[in-house]
Amino acid sequence: MNARPTMQDVARLAGVSIKTVSRVVNNEPRVDPDTRARVQATIDELGFRRNEQARSLRPGQSSSLIGLVSGDLGNPFYSAIARGIEEVAYEHGHLLLTASSEEQPARERQLLETYLQHNVAGLIVAPTLDAAHTITPELLRGVPLVSVDRPVSDPDPFDTVLLDNRAGAYRAVTHLIHDGHTRIGIIDGNPRVYTGQERTAGYLNALRDAGLTPHPNLMIHGHHGAQHAEQATHQLLSQDQRPSAIFATNNRIATGVIRALHARRRTLAVASFDDFEFADVINLPLTLVSYDAMDLGRAAARRLLQRIQGDTSPPQRLTQPVTLRVPGEAH
Amino acid sequence: MNARPTMQDVARLAGVSIKTVSRVVNNEPRVDPDTRARVQATIDELGFRRNEQARSLRPGQSSSLIGLVSGDLGNPFYSAIARGIEEVAYEHGHLLLTASSEEQPARERQLLETYLQHNVAGLIVAPTLDAAHTITPELLRGVPLVSVDRPVSDPDPFDTVLLDNRAGAYRAVTHLIHDGHTRIGIIDGNPRVYTGQERTAGYLNALRDAGLTPHPNLMIHGHHGAQHAEQATHQLLSQDQRPSAIFATNNRIATGVIRALHARRRTLAVASFDDFEFADVINLPLTLVSYDAMDLGRAAARRLLQRIQGDTSPPQRLTQPVTLRVPGEAH
DNA sequence: ATGAAAGCGCTAACAC
DNA sequence: GTGTTAGCGCTTTCAT
Numbered sequence: 003m004n005a006r007p008t009m010q011d012v013a014r015l016a017g018v019s020i021k022t023v024s025r026v027v028n029n030e031p032r033v034d035p036d037t038r039a040r041v042q043a044t045i046d047e048l049g050f051r052r053n054e055q056a057r058s059l060r061p062g063q064s065s066s067l068i069g070l071v072s073g074d075l076g077n078p079f080y081s082a083i084a085r086g087i088e089e090v091a092y093e094h095g096h097l098l099l100t101a102s103s104e105e106q107p108a109r110e111r112q113l114l115e116t117y118l119q120h121n122v123a124g125l126i127v128a129p130t131l132d133a134a135h136t137i138t139p140e141l142l143r144g145v146p147l148v149s150v151d152r153p154v155s156d157p158d159p160f161d162t163v164l165l166d167n168r169a170g171a172y173r174a175v176t177h178l179i180h181d182g183h184t185r186i187g188i189i190d191g192n193p194r195v196y197t198g199q200e201r202t203a204g205y206l207n208a209l210r211d212a213g214l215t216p217h218p219n220l221m222i223h224g225h226h227g228a229q230h231a232e233q234a235t236h237q238l239l240s241q242d243q244r245p246s247a248i249f250a251t252n253n254r255i256a257t258g259v260i261r262a263l264h265a266r267r268r269t270l271a272v273a274s275f276d277d278f279e280f281a282d283v284i285n286l287p288l289t290l291v292s293y294d295a296m297d298l299g300r301a302a303a304r305r306l307l308q309r310i311q312g313d314t315s316p317p318q319r320l321t322q323p324v325t326l327r328v329p330g331e332a333h
Numbered sequence: 334m335n336a337r338p339t340m341q342d343v344a345r346l347a348g349v350s351i352k353t354v355s356r357v358v359n360n361e362p363r364v365d366p367d368t369r370a371r372v373q374a375t376i377d378e379l380g381f382r383r384n385e386q387a388r389s390l391r392p393g394q395s396s397s398l399i400g401l402v403s404g405d406l407g408n409p410f411y412s413a414i415a416r417g418i419e420e421v422a423y424e425h426g427h428l429l430l431t432a433s434s435e436e437q438p439a440r441e442r443q444l445l446e447t448y449l450q451h452n453v454a455g456l457i458v459a460p461t462l463d464a465a466h467t468i469t470p471e472l473l474r475g476v477p478l479v480s481v482d483r484p485v486s487d488p489d490p491f492d493t494v495l496l497d498n499r500a501g502a503y504r505a506v507t508h509l510i511h512d513g514h515t516r517i518g519i520i521d522g523n524p525r526v527y528t529g530q531e532r533t534a535g536y537l538n539a540l541r542d543a544g545l546t547p548h549p550n551l552m553i554h555g556h557h558g559a560q561h562a563e564q565a566t567h568q569l570l571s572q573d574q575r576p577s578a579i580f581a582t583n584n585r586i587a588t589g590v591i592r593a594l595h596a597r598r599r600t601l602a603v604a605s606f607d608d609f610e611f612a613d614v615i616n617l618p619l620t621l622v623s624y625d626a627m628d629l630g631r632a633a634a635r636r637l638l639q640r641i642q643g644d645t646s647p648p649q650r651l652t653q654p655v656t657l658r659v660p661g662e663a664h
Numbered sequence: 665a666t667g668a669a670a671g672c673g674c675t676a677a678c679a680c
Numbered sequence: 681g682t683g684t685t686a687g688c689g690c691t692t693t694c695a696t
Contacts, residue, residue, distance in 0.1 A: 006474055008673055019683045054450045055386050056673035059688045081412035100431045101419055121386045143337055264614045280611040283595045350667045387689035390672050
């Protein structure tokens with residue numbers, strides 16, 4: 003329980019003033035080498051480390067804290083983003099606070115406020131639906147914010163890092179069409195979610211460019227999570243004009259589709275946004291839109307650090323690339 | 334870029350002293366209701382929120398920060414733990430800092446030091462190998478630490494939250510034996526890792542209690558990650574006395590085993606520590622040791638909060654339960 | 665019930 | 681090259 007030593011303690015023991023200790027700690031130039039050595043020795047002896055909290059209390063000195071609010075850190079997609087942010091933040095001497103909004107706007111706002119109370123230097127948020135109403139410049143008071151995966155609103159007052167959702171979906175569906183499929187079903191989640199909207203748009207564009215007409219019976223929306231996607235798959239396969247392939251707009255949905263096909267002992271081409279580890283072991287023809295979620299985090303963190311360092315250019319929208327992966331196919 | 338208002342600003346505008354504002358903010362009793370209302374109105378008007386950094390600078394006032402160092406936040410196991418910690422921390426008004434040691438002791442120590450510089454109230458760490466040499470009471474200076482998933486050392490000077498590794502492995506292997514298997518292979522990772530040691534011990538106990546003799550050719554150690562486990566599986570299946578079942582000591586290894594079996598188009602009973610989403614869709618007889626990783630985090634956080642609140646009882650070792658899951662079997 | 669003043673650990677401005 | 685002083689935003693005696 004020995005109390006933590008302060009600069010004052012070091013100064014006393016080394017027989018110098020507190021300012022000299024500060025100079026040594028901060029590697030300022032104008033210090034006598036002998037003095038520096040003596041002070042450093044005392045620092046080591048006492049195990050002194052600067053109190054960052056006191057340091058960043060001074061005006062101008064921003065704290066080295068970055069706050070992240072994502073939907074659910076337990077979701078591998080978000081934790082990969084967090085990992086990417088963490089990596090870049092760490093390289094630049096910043097620390098990362100993490101919390102989950104559970105997709106509730108009120109909680110999201112509460113978390114951002116708490117972060118601001120702790121003097122974070124910047125914020126990264128994977129916004130909930132309706133974030134546009136709660137995340138405002140007045141709330142932020144000049145603290146920079148970068149949104150990731152989804153925009154806060156459109157047009158967006160903040161920097162935003164997104165996946166190329168539309169192109170990814172377009173390519174996956176086009177790949178199915180090239181394989182001869184003409185009746186391609188789509189299962190999407192909540193139609194208000196940005197990523198799903200973009201991916202659905204990509205699907206429609208692919209059909210249109212191939213001269214195919216989208217069929218309402220082949221498009222199921224408003225379903226959420228693997229459970230509902232499983233039902234939706236059964237529904238698609240129980241009707242007269244069955245699809246020969248299904249595009250799932252994310253991996254939760256893909257999981258449901260695969261479960262349903264497994265239950266029916268039925269083989270169908272499945273395309274999906276999001277890659278997954280067991281893709282190679284599933285006995286189905288798969289077409290996956292793959293990407294590195296950590297890169298989303300890295301890009302968001304880099305942009306945020308630029309803002310923290312004073313960049314005041316207009317808000318940017320950064321789009322991260324995606325690739326098509328067909329398990330079992332040579333490349 | 335309007336500067337953040339301070340208590341001083343509120344005091345001036347409300348025509349009271351800063352101390353009265355402080356009393357209102359902290360809900361202290363001895364304030365005139367009228368004064369309180371007037372101050373509160375000013376607070377709302379200005380959007381004032383207490384600067385937590387300044388607050389916790391006062392001695393005695395511990396910060397509301399908790400620091401987590403895990404091996405890799407991108408690993409779903411660790412991110413689930415983080416999510417559990419976050420949940421409990423949030424309920425108690427604490428915030429969570431996260432970082433990844435990448436299993437490097439030097440980085441782990443560096444991160445802990447940085448956390449301590451930021452005046453964290455407590456620490457949770459999933460220790461690397463060799464953490465015993467770098468995580469010492471001198472480093473911590475009275476800041477409480479709880480280790481999770483693995484002990485820092487044995488006997489452990491810190492509270493520790495573990496899975497019931499031995500019992501889980503014992504039950505899984507016993508289940509295989511009841512199904513008639515007598516030649517059961519085991520593939521483990523780095524033999525220095527605590528969890529692997531315990532799970533291997535459970536495997537050996539199960540064999541012994543069933544009157545079976547462990548065979549060196551059926552035990553493969555020192556392999557790391559899915560890649561090596563794939564090779565190890567091929568090795569096990571290429572020898573004369575082939576196993577009829579394989580126990581994988583974690584899900585990375587299980588992934589490798591399943592990959593290898595898929596490549597060989599071979600069906601074999603597979604038992605594994607760690608459950609996974611696609612277990613139900615894999616066409617293999619599976620026996621899984623399942624548990625809730627979030628609970629590990631919750632338990633660690635609860636223990637840490639007790640320490641932060643002044644508990645000085647001797648270090649505890651908490652063991653979290655595991656269950657057996659056999660996909661496709663009724664329960 | 666309210667306020668004045670000191671001080672937490674540090675850095676910036678300005679001596680010397 | 682080195683030291684003195686003031687002050688960041690807050691809480692805590694101790695007065696009034």
